[in-house]
Amino acid sequence: MAFGWHSGGEQGSCFVCFLVDKLLGIKQPALMNKKKVLMLAVNSSWSHSSPAFYYLRAMLGGLPYQAKMLDFSTKDHLGDVLRTAWAEQAQIVCFSAYIWNRIYLQQLLPPLKKLLPEAVLVVGGPEAQRLESYLSKTDYLICGPGEAKFRALAESGFRMSTDDLAKVPALSLSELPFPYKASDLSTLQNRLVYYELYRGCPYGCIYCLSARDGRKELRFDPANPDNLERLFEELALLVALQPRTLKFVDRSFNLNKALAHKVWEFFISNPLSCEAHFEIYPDLLDESDLAILEKAEAGKFRFEIGVQTVNPEVARACGRSSNWRKVHEMLIKLKKRTKIRLHTDLLAGLPGENYASIVDSLNQLCACLPDAVQLGILKILPDTPMLEIAKDRGYKWLDEPPYSVLSSDALSFPELCLLEDFARLLNLYWNKEEHSESWKTLLQKDSAESLLNRLRDIHNRLGYELHSLARAKRDAVMKELLEKYGG
């Protein structure tokens, strides 16, 4: 089956509209004035895009609205965003609130409401509820999955009661239209484009927003040939957008092994001009995966692997069933047998985990030589089980985004500061992949922690910042470190 596309910003009759109408049982509405819907994305960087708005735009299919998307980043000057938004004179303005943009939106919404007093604001996203006080009675807050609710709002002309809105049942991932259009090429080329094949997560890590997400929604059934045909069509359409990275947002991409295999095999047998990024649950990987993955060309696949801790007690207390011995073995095999870029994550501040245990995780993980090691500081996210645990255990953390931990039940503030320094040094000297050979040599002589401490000492002595440093200076610092070890 071949997809039809909207040819421009207007929503006309195409496969997407047809599918939405079919799924929702919608008849083409009677003549209404064509209102302008502005979807104002505030991303964390210019290269990111907002998949939520692409879904919402697709949900307007067949309705008499003119949708326009504008992308900004949190680094953009507020006045510039206001000017551009005002110039659109939209009747409806939509936002998606996350931890990286909620504070920015708090500053943006009040002046925007003054400038566009007649506009209806629609706010969704995980942080939406915290923006309620910035909205008026005629505005809308969408909690939870937003696609069906947004469709219902649009059908009502954005004049629906909040009680009725709350009753609209969500659509599952398999019922949603493909969110992108061929004409998005000019916007999405060389950027990060998101796609999802599974919503929900069967695991219950206490610090994660997915811990209370009961959904188990698969977009395609890999045993159904029609579904597979649609999957391959969507993958081909995504590649045609020429993104820099195609990021699968599935929290554990390899949960459904058969579907993961179909996607990997598709990208191995079809030329992929970009990198495909998958978040992997490492314990689920086995020989059948490796047999496929070792055929992937260099630079085509990137795996994000959340290790978080190698301490089994801490992992169990966090609701993680991860087994470090097995993960370690798989990391080594992936490194030896595939050309996949391996991005690994650790988390500092987990309940009961002290400095020595975190450093042990760091040392053991670095010894596997993944391409990237991200040492994150735990965030106490509202709406996660971790909030109650943090209160019970006397944690201190930031009340506002990013909600980072300041001290835990086992970690002092100075220890967290030191780990944060290590995280910055890893970003400077490890994650840029400029000094991989030097690390390989150095790790045969000392632990990652000692090496990071030495790098920190050099920075302090030279008065260098930890978060950024010119390439030439980075090279000189690494050279000095190698010399200290007789390299």
Ligand code: SF4
């Ligand atoms: S951290 Fe990952 S595995 Fe754990 S609940 Fe969240 S999404 Fe699932």
